Amino acid sequence: MEILSDLNPAQRTAVTAPDGPILVLAGPGSGKTRVLTQRIAYLIREAGIEPWHMMAVTFTNKAAREMASRVSLILGGNPQGITLGTFHATCVRLLRRESSSLSKYDSNFLIFDTDDQRRVVAKAIADLNIDTSRFQPVRILNNISKAKNEIVTADRYSAYNYISEVTRRVYQRYQEILIANNAMDFDDLLMNTVLLLDEQPTILERYQRRYEHILVDEFQDTNTVQYELLTRLAAFHGNIFVVGDADQSIYRWRGADFRNIKRFQDHFTNSQLILLEQNYRSTQNILDAAKAVIRQNHDRVDKELFTDRTGGELVKIIEAYNESDEANAVLDIITALENQGISPGSCAIMYRTNAQSRVLEDAFIRADKDYRLVGATRFYSRREIKDLISYLRVVYSSTDSVSFARIINTPTRGIGRKTLDLFYAWADQHHWQPGEAILALVADSDLQHPFSARAYSALTHFGKKLSAWVELSKQITVGDLLDSILAAIDFRTYLDDGTEVGQDRWANIMQLRGVAVEYEEHDLGQFLEQVALVSDVDNLEDSADVPTLLTLHSAKGLEFPVVFIIGLVDGTLPHNRSLSDGEEIAEERRLFYVGLTRAKERVYLSYTFRRTSYGESEVTVPSRFLSDIPLDLVAGGDVRHRRQQTVTKASSWDWPASSSPRTPETRSRPRKQLPEPNLRTPRTERPRTPILTEAKYKSGQNVHHSKFGDGTVIESKLTGSDEEVSVAFPGIGVKKLVASMAKLEMKD
């Protein structure tokens, strides 16, 4: 049976597992996506299950797409009727189909994204006259989101202190606003689905009977609502097949709880456990390093990951003085690898925070090298994109007050604060949402209103346009509607102010237009739903052979022959914010683990002696995670000593050459009540590691390099325990080489 060929015994057991609850714990690179897709194919083809009776859920659109395409590849066609998609998309479909049973929404409800949510919270806070100076609105939003993840509705939310009392009130108002807008936020999509199933036993039963098999990817990332949704749906047939890895759980801060794995086992007492422990991705050395790191986390079930790719390159540790040296070192290595025939496109540079990409980008730009940056500002959250989408949303749904507020005076059209206040108050009197009000104003010229002639003219001018678009939207495609709006508001003139930024903005609009034009066959509502639920315009461009820059979070699920993880410094990885909490440090370690296990062939880990944070240079300590890796797997020095040393003799790393004398006026504001860093002197003074005090290479020295041939040293500078040698190779040029890595031979 070809579905089962090429599977190892454990994978085969999983794919062909009998009915009942199945828990597959899949280590990194163990072929979990493969198992999921083969399982679907197996169920359809061998077990004779109708695709219509199956549900497969993922967290990302990308994963869903990949699963769908792989299944159809095996089966030689798309399985018709299968429910396959993200949790959110699946819930939206269900909610729309059952919208007649939703008491507070109609089937055209909109989906509010994070940005919209912020605005709604701000509105709620304003409505309630709450003083925001005492806390950040986002914190309240966070609390609301957490509540929804726990299926706690506004009226069941109970307050136990000041902030939660504020949250309770804002939550209540927030929900009223959403309902008035006929909109759900991301969390609502999940929570309302579970609530609906709980309130409507017949609907629940219908879906329970329908889904004979439920399959779940990345189960460790489920939160409470998602878990509850799954257990409800699986209650009748009990065939729930979940795949996950607690060690790769890195979204705790978003409500994900890998304890759901344990919960699953406790709930489905008859569940079968299958371990996928063979890693097909990394070399033995890399895998061993990663295992040593993750083993430092407590309260976990150890998996015995193994690979038959014995040996391999050692994990290389790179020391750099500061971030730009670090970036240059990375670039140098990439160049060196390229000279060895390893393409730049096989390299990925990973970091903890997005801000770290900047220094890298600078280095790439200065070296005139291309790179690909993953993430950063998401396409659909760019201001101009959201503005334009807000136009579409108001056209589609005149109850959307959030979008209305966004566009009513963008581009400016003489409707200012005073006019707006009056307008909102007037709309409120009539129990209209602003969009409805402005349409009413132009629909009936005899309508009583309190506006001055000037305000009335400005309002109706816009209202007439809006009303025309609403009519148009029923007749023409989304693309044409978009063009019509762009022309009517002269968006290009507004955006493209001649600066580069302005041109980029307009280019983004054109990109959105391109997406819209492709949706010709769909209606506006479907288009808006896509835009809301699709994370980003497919970050394709896999073609370019250039290094990828990405955060450790966004690296999950990917793999690269060469992986750099930079900024391995306490405070960055693990991040400052996590240092006080063991659970959070454990998550940071998992993050590091995820990064390490992305690598197939080579891993480079780098740290700096100093870093600049918030404009101030400070001494740093090599990450505690570095010392988790056994020395025999590492090339590039014993970090343990360095950690000790840096802690005890932090100031000894001050480099007179680079650190400019601190003058009083460059001193930054005093640190807030941050606790003093816990830098206690170790009880036993460790012997100092020999620090290189003298350069091994001197200017004028003739050397030989395996790739570049013979050359002459121009200069050599010390970088702690290593030295960086600049060598001129005739006919090639000047190369900066790290002495311990370059394997230079002394000539003469």
Next chain:
DNA sequence: GGATCTCATGTTTTT
């Protein structure tokens, strides 16, 4: 109503 200044803030981000 719009431009300009000041001050606080500073992780990660599947949908």
Next chain:
DNA sequence: CATGAGATCC
């Protein structure tokens, strides 16, 4: 340092 939100000024 760099960015964004709110206040203030024109």
